[in-house]
Amino acid sequence: MNILRTSRVxxxxxxxxKMRSFLTALGIIIGVGAVISMVSIGEGAxxxxxxxxASMGTNLLFVSPGSRSxxxxxxxxxxxxxxxxxxxxxxxxxxxxxxxxxxxxSTRAQxxxxxxxxxxxxxxxxxxxxxxxxxxxxDGTYFDESQVRVAAKVCVLGSEVKKSLFExxxxxxxxxxxxxxxxxxxxxxxxxxxxxxxxxxxxxxTVPYTTVMKRLTGQEYISSIxxxxxxxxxxxxxxxxxxxxxxxxxxxxPGAEDDFQVRNMSEIAEGAAQATQIMTILxxxxxxxxxxxxxxxxxxxxxxxxxxxxxxxxxxxAVGARQKDILLQFLTEAIxxxxxxxxxxxxxxxxxxxxxxYVKIFSEFxxxxxxxxxxxxxxxxxxxxxxxxxxxxxxASRLDPIEALRYE
Amino acid sequence: MSTPAIQIDDLTKVYxxxxxxxxxxxGVTYQVEAGEFLAIMGxxxxxxxxxxxxxxxxxxxxxxxxxxxxxxxxxxxxxKLARIRNQKIGFVFQTFNLLPRxxxxxNAELPLLYSSHINSKQRTELAxxxxxxxxxxxxxxHKTNQLSGGEQQRIAIARALLNSPSLILADEPTGNLxxxxxxxxxxxxxxxxxxxxxxxxxxxxxxDIACYAKKRIYMRxxxxxxxEKGRExxxxxxx
Numbered sequence: 001m002n003i004l005r006t007s008r009v010x011x012x013x014x015x016x017x018k019m020r021s022f023l024t025a026l027g028i029i030i031g032v033g034a035v036i037s038m039v040s041i042g043e044g045a046x047x048x049x050x051x052x053x054a055s056m057g058t059n060l061l062f063v064s065p066g067s068r069s070x071x072x073x074x075x076x077x078x079x080x081x082x083x084x085x086x087x088x089x090x091x092x093x094x095x096x097x098x099x100x101x102x103x104x105x106s107t108r109a110q111x112x113x114x115x116x117x118x119x120x121x122x123x124x125x126x127x128x129x130x131x132x133x134x135x136x137x138x139d140g141t142y143f144d145e146s147q148v149r150v151a152a153k154v155c156v157l158g159s160e161v162k163k164s165l166f167e168x169x170x171x172x173x174x175x176x177x178x179x180x181x182x183x184x185x186x187x188x189x190x191x192x193x194x195x196x197x198x199x200x201x202x203x204x205x206t207v208p209y210t211t212v213m214k215r216l217t218g219q220e221y222i223s224s225i226x227x228x229x230x231x232x233x234x235x236x237x238x239x240x241x242x243x244x245x246x247x248x249x250x251x252x253x254p255g256a257e258d259d260f261q262v263r264n265m266s267e268i269a270e271g272a273a274q275a276t277q278i279m280t281i282l283x284x285x286x287x288x289x290x291x292x293x294x295x296x297x298x299x300x301x302x303x304x305x306x307x308x309x310x311x312x313x314x315x316x317x318a319v320g321a322r323q324k325d326i327l328l329q330f331l332t333e334a335i336x337x338x339x340x341x342x343x344x345x346x347x348x349x350x351x352x353x354x355x356x357x358y359v360k361i362f363s364e365f366x367x368x369x370x371x372x373x374x375x376x377x378x379x380x381x382x383x384x385x386x387x388x389x390x391x392x393x394x395x396a397s398r399l400d401p402i403e404a405l406r407y408e
Numbered sequence: 409m410s411t412p413a414i415q416i417d418d419l420t421k422v423y424x425x426x427x428x429x430x431x432x433x434x435g436v437t438y439q440v441e442a443g444e445f446l447a448i449m450g451x452x453x454x455x456x457x458x459x460x461x462x463x464x465x466x467x468x469x470x471x472x473x474x475x476x477x478x479x480x481x482x483x484x485x486x487x488k489l490a491r492i493r494n495q496k497i498g499f500v501f502q503t504f505n506l507l508p509r510x511x512x513x514x515n516a517e518l519p520l521l522y523s524s525h526i527n528s529k530q531r532t533e534l535a536x537x538x539x540x541x542x543x544x545x546x547x548x549x550h551k552t553n554q555l556s557g558g559e560q561q562r563i564a565i566a567r568a569l570l571n572s573p574s575l576i577l578a579d580e581p582t583g584n585l586x587x588x589x590x591x592x593x594x595x596x597x598x599x600x601x602x603x604x605x606x607x608x609x610x611x612x613x614x615x616d617i618a619c620y621a622k623k624r625i626y627m628r629x630x631x632x633x634x635x636e637k638g639r640e641x642x643x644x645x646x647x
Binding site: 002005009012016311312314315316317318319320321322323324325401402405 | 464466467491493494501505506508514521528
């Protein structure tokens with residue numbers, strides 16, 4: 001009996017019990033669909049994160065205060081104020097792989113314009129912030145070194161803040177109030193194009209870091225330094241230069257723990273990508289369980305089917321079916337169920353991930369159906385069919401023809 | 409003299425039921441010539457079903473020899489026996505044994521599914537021809553459960569005929585049928601035996617059905633006790 005003939009016999013047998021066949025395949029359909037759509041969410045998140053980091057510039061580095069131990073007690077990372085504006089200046093002057101630096105000090109405050117107000121993050125930066133962060137202005141200019149030096153009351157708005165306070169009105173030249181201090185708007189950032197959700201970089205405004213320190217918070221330390229390397233290729237080298245310089249400046253003895261931390265963007269991006277990868281695997285494996293359950297469903301139904309059709313098996317054996325023929329027939333039935341279920345599941349999964357794309361909470365990243373997840377889910381479902389179909393099929397093929405014929 | 413269709417020599421069959429051994433056949437020797445029509449009679453437990461199973465290559469004897477058309481089949485393994493059943497033997501059962509919810513045509517062509525070198529078109533043609541020979545061509549696409557007992561048994565006969573077997577084994581073929589339908593079925597058997605020279609072996613309880621056969625053997629306790637030929641013992645019965 002060849003494969004074609006066997007599959008036709010299997011299809012006919014399944015067709016005799018359409019409802020049951022469909023319900024059995026449904027387990028696989030849902031399993032495969034779940035795997036594909038879940039992986040597509042994870043994959044979409046990973047790409048979203050990657051894109052976001054790529055848009056920030058890959059030559060970006062950050063210096064932040066490290067943990068510091070005092071008498072054996074560690075403060076957490078960033079728990080000690082060790083960075084000063086002078087560190088930033090020294091890094092820019094003495095490290096030749098560094099292009100620009102921008103000290104950073106931030107706070108949150110209510111921002112008021114006319115009868116509108118908005119609570120947002122206020123980032124104190126250096127004059128080179130747009131260059132360091134690879135972020136252009138849509139309107140106006142950024143503040144310069146002299147304005148930083150005098151802690152000028154000027155600000156540049158993120159597009160979200162601009163929209164909230166000014167709507168379509170021109171913002172440049174207007175005066176807004178932060179903690180009752182009037183600030184002149186001198187520029188507006190281009191939108192990064194992220195709407196809604198967490199971590200919206202358009203929902204912020206920048207002022208000179210000196211202004212944050214002297215006028216808004218009164219702190220004497222800066223919270224971090226943003227640095228851009230001359231090129232992405234020299235990021236590692238830049239990191240080493242900064243670390244060496246900082247150890248000298250902070251008088252850290254050889255072997256002692258650093259009181260600062262230098263991280264580069266590609267490292268952070270990698271970490272974030274890894275986190276989303278883990279999420280993808282997690283989602284995929286949870287979905288795989290439903291595929292496994294679907295497989296057990298197939299085995300269950302095939303076992304019932306074998307018992308129910310003992311008579312049929314006897315008849316087939318009497319007219320000349322060999323053990324192999326019976327084994328193949330029942331195995332093929334199981335495989336046909338799982339492969340058809342898998343196929344429908346693939347379309348179901350693709351459809352589901354397309355729909356999920358329009359669901360609000362997932363709208364931040366595009367769900368991406370990857371060919372590998374389709375192949376994996378489909379291959380897995382087919383092997384589930386073989387694996388769980390084999391036992392019932394073997395049971396069927398080992399029946400004794402005489403007993404099978406007499407079975408009531 | 410041509411090779412006998414069936415030649416059995418001192419066949420025994422022992423079943424083990426728990427601790428006790430059941431001797432279903434205790435040394436059966438017999439010979440059926442090609443083209444014969446034989447009825448096997450006897451009370452239940454006499455071993456006639458066991459004999460039929462062995463003759464039908466569904467079971468193997470414990471000892472003894474069985475030559476089917478000169479071929480020693482008692483030593484064959486399961487797959488080889490399946491092949492013999494497929495090529496040389498047609499079965500007709502008391503309970504018809506058709507696939508449920510399946511058309512007459514599909515049932516009739518079943519043996520061809522397990523013999524190679526025949527494509528689906530040829531298969532349908534052969535099955536239709538077989539159905540025609542039992543007068544069921546117009547019912548070919550009816551499902552088996554929509555047909556009467558007599559019609560179902562005729563499908564079973566068509567199925568048995570499909571591989572042009574040299575031997576048809578019928579196990580109480582009229583056991584589930586009324587008198588009139590039984591007569592119809594027996595007429596088909598007689599015609600197959602006389603026109604197509606097919607060897608027929610039939611197990612039955614009913615003496616008047618057995619009288620359609622040209623020879624009758626009686627079994628008791630796993631042995632053949634009597635043989636009747638022609639109309640011997642049938643004269644007093646109306647045909």
